[in-house]
Amino acid sequence: MIDKKKMVWRADLLPGKQPAPKHGPVHAVSLGQAVGESVVTQVTDPRPDAPVGEADGATEAGWHSIESFLRCPKEYQYQHVRGIISPTAATPDYFAIGQLFHIGKAGWFAARFATDEARMLSIREKMSAYAARAKLPISNEALTRAHGYFDEYVKHYRIRPKPDVLAAEYFIGPATLIKGDTFFVARTARLDDVSKYPEAGHKLAIGEAKSTSGSINDVVQQYMLHGQPLLQMALWETAPQGEAMHGPIAGVVLDVLSKGYGNKASKFGRIFIPKPQRAIEWFVKNLNTQLRAAALVEWNTDAPRNISSCTRMIGRARVECPYLKLCRWGRAGSAPYTFKDGNGLGRWLPSTSQSTPPWE
Numbered sequence: 027m028i029d030k031k032k033m034v035w036r037a038d039l040l041p042g043k044q045p046a047p048k049h050g051p052v053h054a055v056s057l058g059q060a061v062g063e064s065v066v067t068q069v070t071d072p073r074p075d076a077p078v079g080e081a082d083g084a085t086e087a088g089w090h091s092i093e094s095f096l097r098c099p100k101e102y103q104y105q106h107v108r109g110i111i112s113p114t115a116a117t118p119d120y121f122a123i124g125q126l127f128h129i130g131k132a133g134w135f136a137a138r139f140a141t142d143e144a145r146m147l148s149i150r151e152k153m154s155a156y157a158a159r160a161k162l163p164i165s166n167e168a169l170t171r172a173h174g175y176f177d178e179y180v181k182h183y184r185i186r187p188k189p190d191v192l193a194a195e196y197f198i199g200p201a202t203l204i205k206g207d208t209f210f211v212a213r214t215a216r217l218d219d220v221s222k223y224p225e226a227g228h229k230l231a232i233g234e235a236k237s238t239s240g241s242i243n244d245v246v247q248q249y250m251l252h253g254q255p256l257l258q259m260a261l262w263e264t265a266p267q268g269e270a271m272h273g274p275i276a277g278v279v280l281d282v283l284s285k286g287y288g289n290k291a292s293k294f295g296r297i298f299i300p301k302p303q304r305a306i307e308w309f310v311k312n313l314n315t316q317l318r319a320a321a322l323v324e325w326n327t328d329a330p331r332n333i334s335s336c337t338r339m340i341g342r343a344r345v346e347c348p349y350l351k352l353c354r355w356g357r358a359g360s361a362p363y364t365f366k367d368g369n370g371l372g373r374w375l376p377s378t379s380q381s382t383p384p385w386e
């Protein structure tokens with residue numbers, strides 16, 4: 027969290043830092059356990075569980091906190107500077123399934139792919155507990171489907187070569203992307219996992235889980251050159267919890283679930299994207315410029331609107347920007363919105379630092 031007036035990093039307000047992962051020798055042994063007609067390679071790893079952090083979404087200064095500025099500075103101002111939200115009655119199923127699947131995957135990685143009944147039950151219970159405490163209700167349908175996808179994922183990967191897991195839900199940063207840079211532009215990231223992946227030639231790579239109702243290839247095309255993995259790889263180079271502690275990474279492994287539905291079975295793919303050093307170099311320079319520009323946006327700033335972003339693709343669906351009604355109708359469209367503290371926009375009172383109406 028940034029205190030812009032003092033331009034200092036409020037590290038004390040950031041999500042908890044993770045303990046340093048412990049290294050250990052690799053012990054992957056084939057037991058040849060039969061499941062149906064397949065012969066299963068079961069990892070029996072005597073090491074304790076890999077360190078696992080909180081799988082509770084985006085970090086305070088992660089990619090999602092700047093992504094909206096790149097899309098539309100007005101959207102960033104509404105969301106991050108004025109703190110306007112559009113309350114919804116429930117978490118959309120597609121979003122809830124993605125979150126719950128992340129939790130299941132993190133638990134299984136941390137358990138170093140154990141598949142005993144007690145462990146599977148415990149991971150499923152963690153998914154259920156997350157659904158029960160979610161701020162916006164998660165439907166039973168979403169939880170049931172997420173459990174089903176997790177079971178399919180385990181069934182698929184238990185018979186395949188496993189990554190050697192260093193940590194799951196691993197928090198890195200805050201760190202600046204350029205040495206000696208002003209700390210208010212520092213960033214953080216929560217990495218789904220950091221592992222030595224067979225798909226990366228058994229080199230260390232960042233694992234990034236993605237669920238889609240589209241194809242695996244669509245996801246690969248989307249993330250081949252994308253700010254989220256580029257930021258993760260750049261931050262790994264500079265954050266004290268990254269390269270300095272564990273050595274360089276070879277790239278990112280996209281761990282994609284293409285969700286089945288009804289009679290359609292799910293598909294899975296782990297695709298290695300080698301670290302694109304050239305792209306990281308221009309990305310870091312570019313992002314630093316954008317972070318500085320974003321830091322100058324205050325309540326009264328006349329932030330530009332990028333009207334080519336008022337609708338956008340999520341998966342295969344075209345959806346509206348959450349602030350479209352405000353941009354279109356101003357005060358007349360403000361009824362569905364509140365500030366983060368729950369107050370409606372109609373209760374806003376002007377002050378010296380907030381003289382512009384919130385919908386303008």
Ligand code: SF4
Nearest residue numbers: 098331336347350353
């Ligand atoms: S509706 Fe369009 S102009 Fe308005 S905040 Fe969203 S993207 Fe920007």
